[in-house]
Structure formats: C-alpha cells, structure tokens
Amino acid sequence: MRVEIDSQAATSGNSAGQIYLAHLAQLESEAIHIMREVVAEFRNPVLLYSVGKDSSVLLRLAQKAFYPGKLPFPLMHVDTGYKFPEMIQFRDQMAEAVGARLIVRRNEVAIESAMHPNVHGVARCCGALKTTALLEGLGEHGFDAAFGGARRDEEKSRAKERIFSFRDEFGQWDPKNQRPELWQLYNGRIHEGESVRVFPLSNWSELDIWQYIKQENIPIVPLYYAESRMMVERGKHLIPVDDNTMLQDDEVAKPIMSRFRTLGCSPCTGAIRSDATTLDDIIREMTVVTRSERETRLIDHGANSMEDKKKEGYF
Amino acid sequence: MTAETQKSSSYELLRFTTAGSVDDGKSTLIGRLLVDSQGIYEDQLDAARKVQANRGGEGLDLASITDGLHAEQEQGITIDVAYRYFSTPRRKFIIADTPGHEQYTRNMVTGASTADATIILIDARIGIRPQSRRHAYLAHLLGIKHLIVAVNKMDLMGYDENVFNVIREEFGGFCRDLGIKDLCFIPVSALQGDMIAKRGDKLNWYDGQTLLTTLETLEVYKRSQDLMLRFPVQLVNRPRQPEYHDFRGYMGRIESGEVSVGDEVIVLPGCRKTKVKEIVSFDGSMQSARAKQSVTIVLEDEIDISRGDMIVGTTYQPRIEKEIDAYLCWMSEKPLQAGSKYLIKHAARTVKGVVKQLLHSVDVNTLEQNEAVESLGLNGIGRVKIRMQHPIVVDDYDSVRETGGFIVIDIDTNNTVAAGMILQ
Numbered sequence: 238m239r240v241e242i243d244s245q246a247a248t249s250g251n252s253a254g255q256i257y258l259a260h261l262a263q264l265e266s267e268a269i270h271i272m273r274e275v276v277a278e279f280r281n282p283v284l285l286y287s288v289g290k291d292s293s294v295l296l297r298l299a300q301k302a303f304y305p306g307k308l309p310f311p312l313m314h315v316d317t318g319y320k321f322p323e324m325i326q327f328r329d330q331m332a333e334a335v336g337a338r339l340i341v342r343r344n345e346v347a348i349e350s351a352m353h354p355n356v357h358g359v360a361r362c363c364g365a366l367k368t369t370a371l372l373e374g375l376g377e378h379g380f381d382a383a384f385g386g387a388r389r390d391e392e393k394s395r396a397k398e399r400i401f402s403f404r405d406e407f408g409q410w411d412p413k414n415q416r417p418e419l420w421q422l423y424n425g426r427i428h429e430g431e432s433v434r435v436f437p438l439s440n441w442s443e444l445d446i447w448q449y450i451k452q453e454n455i456p457i458v459p460l461y462y463a464e465s466r467m468m469v470e471r472g473k474h475l476i477p478v479d480d481n482t483m484l485q486d487d488e489v490a491k492p493i494m495s496r497f498r499t500l501g502c503s504p505c506t507g508a509i510r511s512d513a514t515t516l517d518d519i520i521r522e523m524t525v526v527t528r529s530e531r532e533t534r535l536i537d538h539g540a541n542s543m544e545d546k547k548k549e550g551y552f
Numbered sequence: 553m554t555a556e557t558q559k560s561s562s563y564e565l566l567r568f569t570t571a572g573s574v575d576d577g578k579s580t581l582i583g584r585l586l587v588d589s590q591g592i593y594e595d596q597l598d599a600a601r602k603v604q605a606n607r608g609g610e611g612l613d614l615a616s617i618t619d620g621l622h623a624e625q626e627q628g629i630t631i632d633v634a635y636r637y638f639s640t641p642r643r644k645f646i647i648a649d650t651p652g653h654e655q656y657t658r659n660m661v662t663g664a665s666t667a668d669a670t671i672i673l674i675d676a677r678i679g680i681r682p683q684s685r686r687h688a689y690l691a692h693l694l695g696i697k698h699l700i701v702a703v704n705k706m707d708l709m710g711y712d713e714n715v716f717n718v719i720r721e722e723f724g725g726f727c728r729d730l731g732i733k734d735l736c737f738i739p740v741s742a743l744q745g746d747m748i749a750k751r752g753d754k755l756n757w758y759d760g761q762t763l764l765t766t767l768e769t770l771e772v773y774k775r776s777q778d779l780m781l782r783f784p785v786q787l788v789n790r791p792r793q794p795e796y797h798d799f800r801g802y803m804g805r806i807e808s809g810e811v812s813v814g815d816e817v818i819v820l821p822g823c824r825k826t827k828v829k830e831i832v833s834f835d836g837s838m839q840s841a842r843a844k845q846s847v848t849i850v851l852e853d854e855i856d857i858s859r860g861d862m863i864v865g866t867t868y869q870p871r872i873e874k875e876i877d878a879y880l881c882w883m884s885e886k887p888l889q890a891g892s893k894y895l896i897k898h899a900a901r902t903v904k905g906v907v908k909q910l911l912h913s914v915d916v917n918t919l920e921q922n923e924a925v926e927s928l929g930l931n932g933i934g935r936v937k938i939r940m941q942h943p944i945v946v947d948d949y950d951s952v953r954e955t956g957g958f959i960v961i962d963i964d965t966n967n968t969v970a971a972g973m974i975l976q
Contacts, residue, residue, distance in 0.1 A: 260563055260564065260565040260643075262844075262845070263565050263844055265846075266805060266844055266845050266846040267846075269846035270786070270804075270805045273787050273803050273804075273846070274900075276787060277786055277787050277859055277900070301834040302803075302846070303789065303803075304832065304833065304834040304848070305789075305791055305793075305832065306789055306790075306791035306793070307791065307792075307793065389637070390636075396634040396635055396636065397633070397635075412632065416967060416968045417661070417662045417883050417971070418662060418968075419661070419662055419959055419968070419971045420665045420666060420953065420954065420957045420959075421666070421954070422898075422957065424897065424959060424961055424966070424967075424968045426961055426966040427966060428966065439635070440635070440637070440646055442637050442639070442644075444639070445644070526593075528593050528594055528595045529593035529596055
C-alpha cells in the first residue's frame with residue numbers, strides 16, 4: 238500500500254501496470270493550460286504578483302506556459318507600504334530576472350494619512366490599502382483578466398470559488414451567482430467593463446506548493462526560512478517588530494527562532510516558531526504541523542471576513 | 553497529513569464527487585474523511601466546535617467543517633460546489649462536494665464533469681430516494697466510471713446486515729440497468745467513523761474494503777486512451793525575441809494519447825499531414841509527451857494552424873462534424889428553445905450553433921423519455937441536434953471526455969447555460 242517514488246525522477250510513475258502522471262505534474266499542466274486559455278481569450282491580462290510563495294510558483298508556471306516566449310502580460314504588485322523590505326527587494330529582482338514589466342500600485346492618499354490596522358481597524362485598512370489600490374490599478378490599465386495565486390484549501394470561502402471567477406463592473410464577486418465550470422472548458426466571455434480573476438493554483442495545497450518549489454528550485458523570499466528575529470507575542474500570534482509595530486505597554490520585543498508561513502503586511506502577519514532553515518525542513522514541518530497557514534494572518538479573523546472582503550473586490 | 557506523505561513526493565491524483573440528499577449525511581462523511589486522514593487543521597476543528605457550541609450543541613459537528621458561506625450556516629445546507637483536498641501516502645484527492653437538493657442538479661453535473669469516481673450516499677433508515685436514482689443517472693451520463701454507494705447511518709440501524717443487503721440488491725439492479733459496470737457498496741457510519749478510514753468493530757460481517765482504501769485503489773488510468781492522440785491547439789507561440797524569429801510552436805495540452813518526435817500527425821479540420829519536429833518545454837526538449845501534459849509542439853512543415861485546430865495521430869481519427877447529436881444538461885433559469893442560437897465552446901474552439909431539434913427530454917427520476925417537448929428548463933436533461941456555423945473535431949463523449957464534451961454559452965448574457973455530451 239505504501240508507494241514510494243524517487244522524487245528526482247518523478248514526473249510519472251507506474252502503479253498496477255497503469256501509467257500515470259504524478260500529482261505535481263498534473264497540477265502544473267492544469268495551471269499552464271489555464272494560463273494559456275486566458276491569454277487566448279482575453280485582451281489585456283495581468284498577473285497579480287504578491288511576492289509570496291504562491292506568487293513565486295505562479296510566476297514560474299507563467300514562464301513555463303509561454304516558453305520560449307517571454308511573459309505575454311505584466312506583473313502588478315499592490316504595495317500597502319507595510320510590506321517587508323525583503324519582499325520589495327525580492328520583487329524587483331524577480332521581475333528583472335524574468336524580464337517582465339512590473340506595475341506597482343499604492344494608495345498614496347491612504348498611506349499618507351497613516352492608515353494603520355491597529356488604529357483604523359483591519360477591515361478599513363485592508364479596504365483602502367489593498368482593495369481600493371487593486372481595483373484602481375485594474376481599472377486604470379483596463380485589465381480584463383487578473384491571475385491570482387489563491388488556493389481553495391486556504392480558506393472556506395475560497396473553496397467555493399471558480400477557477401475563472403467572474404467579477405461585475407465594480408470588481409465584485411457574487412458567490413450565489415457563479416457560472417458553472419465544467420470539465421476544463423472555461424467560459425471567458427465578458428461584457429465591456431466586466432472582468433475575471435483567474436486562479437491557476439486553485440487545486441494546489443500548501444504542501445504541493447512546497448514540494449513544487451523544491452522540485453523546481455524556485456527562488457523564494459528568505460523570510461520563509463527560520464532565523465532568530467525580533468518578535469513580540471500578542472495573544473496567540475508572534476508579531477515581527479519593526480518600525481511599523483505599535484508596541485503596547487506590557488509588550489516586550491525579544492529574539493525568537495521563527496519563520497513566516499505566509500507573507501502579507503508586517504503589522505498583520507504573524508510568524509511561527511520554527512527551526513526550519515531549508516526547504517526539506519519546511520516540507521517536514523508541513524507534514525506534522527497542526528494549525529492552518531491562514532491562522533497567522535490577522536486579517537482573516539472575525540466571522541467570515543474573507544467572504545466579505547472578496548465580495549467587495551478583494552482577491 | 554501524515555509523516556509518510558512527505559517521503560513520497562510523487563503520487564497519483566484522484567478526483568471524486570459526492571452526492572446525496574440534504575439529510576443523508578454527506579457533509580458529515582466529508583468531514584470524517586478529512587479528520588481521519590488528517591486533512592484538516594486543529595484551528596479549523598476549533599472553529600467547527602465553536603459553531604456547534606453557538607448552536608447550543610456539544611463537541612464537534614463534522615458537517616460544519618465544510619460549510620463555507622454565511623447563508624449555508626444559517627440554513628444548514630450546502631449551496632454550491634465546494635472543493636476539498638486531502639492526501640494519503642498513496643494519492644492526493646480532490647473532492648467536489650455538491651449539494652443534493654433538486655434545484656442544484658447543475659452543481660452535481662459540474663462536480664461530476666471532472667471526477668473519476670462518485671460516492672452516492674444513501675441513508676440506511678430511509679433507503680433509496682428518487683434523488684439517489686437521479687445521482688446515479690447523472691454520474692453515468694457524465695461518464696464517471698466508478699460508482700461507490702455508501703450506505704450511511706448504519707449505527708442508527710443497529711449495523712444490521714439485512715438493511716444493507718436490501719439496499720444493495722435494489723440499487724445495484726437499478727445501476728446495472730443504467731449500464732454502470734464498476735459499482736461497489738460499502739456500509740458506513742460517517743458520524744461514528746465506521747468503515748470510512750478505519751473498519752471499526754461493528755461491521756465485521758462486511759468483508760470489503762473501507763471507503764478510504766477503495767478510493768486509494770480504484771484504477772483510474774486507462775491504456776486504451778493512449779492510442780488516440782488528441783491535441784487541441786490553444787495558442788500559436790511566436791516569441792517576439794529576435795533569437796526566435798523563425799520559431800512557431802503550437803501550445804496545448806494533450807487530452808488523450810501520446811506523441812513523440814518524428815511521429816506522423818494530421819492537423820484537423822484541414823487534414824494536412826506532417827511530422828513532429830520538436831516537443832519544446834521550459835525544462836528542455838522532450839522526446840515524447842502524453843495525456844494531460846501541457847507542451848509546445850513544433851512541426852516539420854509550415855502549415856497554417858490557429859487556435860481551435862486539432863493535432864491527431866494517423867489512427868483512430870475523430871469525426872469532423874457540422875451537426876452534432878448530444879445530451880444537454882440545462883443550467884439556466886432561461887429555458888432552452890429549439891431554434892435558438894448559442895455559442896458552443898468545445899476543446900479550444902468557440903463557434904456559433906443553433907439548436908435545430910429537441911428530440912426528447914429525460915425525467916431524471918423515472919428515466920422516462922418525453923418526445924412531446926418544446927423546451928428544457930433549469931436542471932432539465934434532453935437530447936438535441938445542434939448545427940454549427942463551422943465544423944468541429946469531435947469524439948463520442950464515452951470514448952474521450954475532453955473532445956466529446958462542450959459547454960453552451962448564452963450569446964446575450966455570456967452565462968454558461970448548459971453542459972453537452974456528444975453521442976455517436
């Protein structure tokens with residue numbers, strides 16, 4: 238019953254005399270097929286590049302899909318001003334290495350008004366710095382399709398989202414009125430002003446992402462690897478201490494061996510205690526971890542907040 | 553996620569769907585599979601416990617693990633297709649969790665369209681319902697090869713073997729009459745966990761495999777498909793970089809069969825013969841590629857090929873048809889009218905089509921055909937003749953799903969209004 242296949246030679250295997258394509262190869266091929274459909278059927282696609290591990294995989298898949306050509310669409314990053322400096326540096330390096338055009342969108346008005354989740358609340362902060370910046374960016378450039386790296390296993394409301402997620406002219410999602418999605422026949426037809434969000438990684442799990450990063454040797458932001466970092470313990474969360482951290486009276490910053498499982502804005506991204514300094518360590522950690530990755534994102538808590546944000550136009 | 557998962561970084565993928573009526577315990581079954589295969593995290597379990605406590609209950613409500621949206625938690629039913637994931641050392645599983653109530657038949661068809669197997673739940677206390685027959689019929693219509701019937705809530709019937717046997721006898725006969733060959737029945741209690749991932753100690757009279765072992769060992773991959781190359785061209789790759797000035801590659805996914813460098817191939821519908829010069833990929837050129845792989849093919853001769861054309865082998869040719877005979881599952885509030893025009897998306901081609909004739913509709917509860925029919929409403933199933941504006945390259949849905957299935961799109965609203973399956 239226990240099948241083990243050498244990961245080095247593993248694009249395929251042989252089970253009970255039947256040839257099959259291994260799961261990572263199938264997921265890869267599905268994602269490439271999706272990206273090509275979008276380029277074939279849309280006028281002006283864009284890849285929402287958020288610099289995290291899923292975006293890194295998405296970017297590699299885009300390279301594979303159109304090889305030997307370059308990416309036939311630009312990258313767009315929504316910069317809230319709270320992204321870790323390592324992320325910004327990594328983003329610029331990757332865009333250059335891949336030879337892609339990079340568009341950076343910032344809601345400067347909200348950033349100048351010192352919008353902060355601890356002051357204005359998470360919902361208002363996310364709405365201004367992320368959703369507004371994103372919708373304005375999509376609108377100004379006239380993008381009619383936007384790739385995102387969201388996975389269905391991340392969060393409950395995402396489990397119900399289509400691979401081609403239709404958005405009305407306000408960029409909003411109506412979960413009760415989604416188009417049926419049959420076979421791998423994606424309906425890319427929209428009216429002027431409408432758009433789709435496209436999720437090529439829908440069927441990937443967090444473990445699949447890490448196994449693929451290892452298999453393909455994909456560069457990732459070093460924040461994913463454990464090292465001793467200045468942290469403050471806030472409730473269940475480990476919050477990184479930097480210029481944006483608002484330390485409360487009884488809080489003390491101290492060095493903790495930790496890493497990030499997901500990367501977002503520094504005030505809202507919790508770290509986990511970890512000794513995983515290599516990809517193998519991370520994969521091993523994945524197989525014994527008992528908490529979900531979204532737990533480290535402070536923005537997801539409160540009843541069904543992801544569902545509400547998505548309806549407003551968030552990814 | 554067990555420790556063994558990590559050792560084999562490569563395993564098979566199995567997609568299955570679950571069908572059952574509102575109270576058959578489908579969400580509980582999926583919750584049980586996720587919990588027992590460690591496909592769910594503790595914080596997610598905590599959230600499910602909290603939901604149960606808020607409703608005045610105690611402990612863990614397995615069903616609430618899979619409730620996603622506000623409206624579902626309010627009404628206690630599943631609204632839309634939800635996708636779930638879990639792995640065992642042997643396979644990665646993708647579950648399309650589809651609701652059972654009648655108005656959402658379209659969701660079951662959606663989930664079934666990509667599934668290798670279907671689990672139909674039957675409540676042991678109630679036995680076969682009209683919906684059970686409908687689910688079996690739809691699974692069969694959508695070409696699902698493996699049907700697993702989980703007779704649930706055995707705990708509430710004292711784990712009585714006779715209860716199980718009566719259901720197996722009756723429903724087995726119905727399924728075989730439909731033409732379903734690969735069929736198995738498993739007595740389970742999703743709530744107690746019997747015969748799901750573990751055997752438990754109450755069903756010792758049953759000598760078959762647990763549900764999870766059955767899912768792990770179903771044979772999904774068919775040799776026969778290897779014979780028929782089907783490569784719909786999604787895009788023509790002509791890079792703008794000067795070093796690739798003369799490069800012309802055809803991008804697509806091999807839907808069936810395999811292809812090697814040097815193979816003689818035919819480009820349809822133009823019927824031009826040529827050879828495969830190169831199979832290009834980011835990871836280097838390949839000698840051969842096969843079903844489900846996305847690749848870029850370079851051909852020996854310069855032929856005018858565009859999106860929607862199909863590269864096939866020299867044996868087992870598909871048909872080039874301007875008129876198709878097909879079953880439709882109608883998915884829109886706005887009914888199908890014979891004589892109406894729609895867009896048909898098939899493989900990588902979208903063409904206009906007119907529904908010339910509605911031959912009959914099928915009552916999914918009795919399977920009776922009604923020939924005196926003029927339109928198909930939401931969730932209706934009917935056999936139609938469609939004439940296309942341009943010929944399309946097709947197979948029977950039963951032989952190759954990917955080139956035998958199509959969707960129907962409303963020209964005005966752009967909504968997907970039907971799923972179609974091409975007949976001989």
